[in-house]
Amino acid sequence: MRKMSYQRVSEICLKTGYLLINGGAESYRIEDTISRIGYSLGHRVNCYVTVTAVFIEVDGETSKFIKSNLGGTNLQMIDDINTMSRQLASHTLSPKDFVHEIDKIYQDKHTTDFPFYLKAFGAGLVSMAPMLISTMPLYYFIYCFIVGTIGYAISYYLSIISPLPYVDLFISGFTIALLGIILKDFNLIANYHNIIIGAVMPLVPGVAITNAFRELVMRHALSGAVKLLDAVLVASSIGFGIATALIIF
Amino acid sequence: MLELLLHIILSAASAIGFSLITNAPHRAAGIIGITGSLSWTAFWVLKTYAHVNILIANMIGALIIGLLAYYLSRKYRLPENIIYIPCLVNLVPGGNAYRTILYMVQNRFIDSLEQAITTFLIAAFLAVGLFSAQYLISIVRGIIYFRKPKM
Numbered sequence: 001m002r003k004m005s006y007q008r009v010s011e012i013c014l015k016t017g018y019l020l021i022n023g024g025a026e027s028y029r030i031e032d033t034i035s036r037i038g039y040s041l042g043h044r045v046n047c048y049v050t051v052t053a054v055f056i057e058v059d060g061e062t063s064k065f066i067k068s069n070l071g072g073t074n075l076q077m078i079d080d081i082n083t084m085s086r087q088l089a090s091h092t093l094s095p096k097d098f099v100h101e102i103d104k105i106y107q108d109k110h111t112t113d114f115p116f117y118l119k120a121f122g123a124g125l126v127s128m129a130p131m132l133i134s135t136m137p138l139y140y141f142i143y144c145f146i147v148g149t150i151g152y153a154i155s156y157y158l159s160i161i162s163p164l165p166y167v168d169l170f171i172s173g174f175t176i177a178l179l180g181i182i183l184k185d186f187n188l189i190a191n192y193h194n195i196i197i198g199a200v201m202p203l204v205p206g207v208a209i210t211n212a213f214r215e216l217v218m219r220h221a222l223s224g225a226v227k228l229l230d231a232v233l234v235a236s237s238i239g240f241g242i243a244t245a246l247i248i249f
Numbered sequence: 250m251l252e253l254l255l256h257i258i259l260s261a262a263s264a265i266g267f268s269l270i271t272n273a274p275h276r277a278a279g280i281i282g283i284t285g286s287l288s289w290t291a292f293w294v295l296k297t298y299a300h301v302n303i304l305i306a307n308m309i310g311a312l313i314i315g316l317l318a319y320y321l322s323r324k325y326r327l328p329e330n331i332i333y334i335p336c337l338v339n340l341v342p343g344g345n346a347y348r349t350i351l352y353m354v355q356n357r358f359i360d361s362l363e364q365a366i367t368t369f370l371i372a373a374f375l376a377v378g379l380f381s382a383q384y385l386i387s388i389v390r391g392i393i394y395f396r397k398p399k400m
Contacts, residue, residue, distance in 0.1 A: 131343070152270070202270060
């Protein structure tokens with residue numbers, strides 16, 4: 001089998017790392033995947049992944065790096081790349097097809113995505129949190145569903161409109177608390193605490209918290225600490241949004 | 250009994266809902282539902298009927314997620330990450346975090362601090378549960394690995 005040139009391999013590895021970071025994978029998994037891909041392509045690849053950058057060295061000849069941004073989650077992308085690298089290692093996918101597929105995903109910047117209405121429905125399901133069952137009557141879950149869907153939709157569209165982080169979560173937290181207070185004023189519910197707790201659940205930074213803990217445990221302290229800080233900032237921006245609404249009204 | 254059924258259904262629904270938000274692959278939805286509902290139900294039964302300390306109950310819930318995720322991800326060839334993330338959302342201490350903010354707004358700072366510490370402890374014990382799952386797995390694999398050459 002003819003080996004690929006090391007420039008081409010380093011390019012492919014960088015693109016794979018970029019896509020995996022954007023998908024929300026843990027850094028030690030990214031390093032592992034990249035060195036396995038390099039091995040299957042017939043080269044020795046050293047790489048170092050931090051939160052927002054991938055450094056790569058192929059065969060001691062060339063070293064490159066690529067920059068990425070924090071945030072963004074696409075578990076489908078992680079699964080696709082994982083499956084492809086496994087197929088590459090077991091020789092069911094030729095290196096040429098692999099390069100072609102990675103280039104295609106890198107150009108489009110996304111894989112198959114759920115439509116927005118399905119995501120909003122999922123947010124509604126998350127809002128009906130099982131921890132609230134014994135604390136309130138069952139028909140309250142309908143209000144939880146509606147308020148949670150609205151809150152998620154607001155944060156979804158605001159994050160598309162404006163590139164600034166954290167503000168969209170502040171505003172959606174504010175709106176959720178406001179809707180809870182309005183429901184209370186119309187005497188539809190007895191108290192708004194449970195509605196707010198449920199409706200905030202879809203905005204929880206689940207990916208960041210989980211990855212941060214798993215990375216800290218594997219002693220990737222740098223990216224773990226940064227992701228933990230990001231998770232705390234996201235959670236407190238939601239919290240201060242709620243606090244603002246509670247203070248004003 | 251009806252309440253138990255409600256817990257099982259709602260926890261599965263909420264885990265699958267979070268997997269929709271984070272755009273998990275279609276074929277993982279059933280696995281995520283089963284794992285999420287088993288871990289939450291175990292946590293709830295331990296907390297309500299067995300009167301176990303809430304921290305230990307959380308730890309056992311996270312332990313179940315870790316073990317199931319290891320087994321199912323090997324069986325169905327998925328990254329473990331995909332199973333971990335949506336299932337943990339049920340166990341996140343959202344109520345305590347909300348009460349921290351609420352008491353802060355009401356100028357009850359001592360109560361607020363108490364809730365904040367509870368939130369932190371629950372999150373820490375979730376991490377302990379996940380880590381002990383990994384540790385158990387690595388110990389078992391190590392024992393199997395060391396016994397093989399002698400045979």
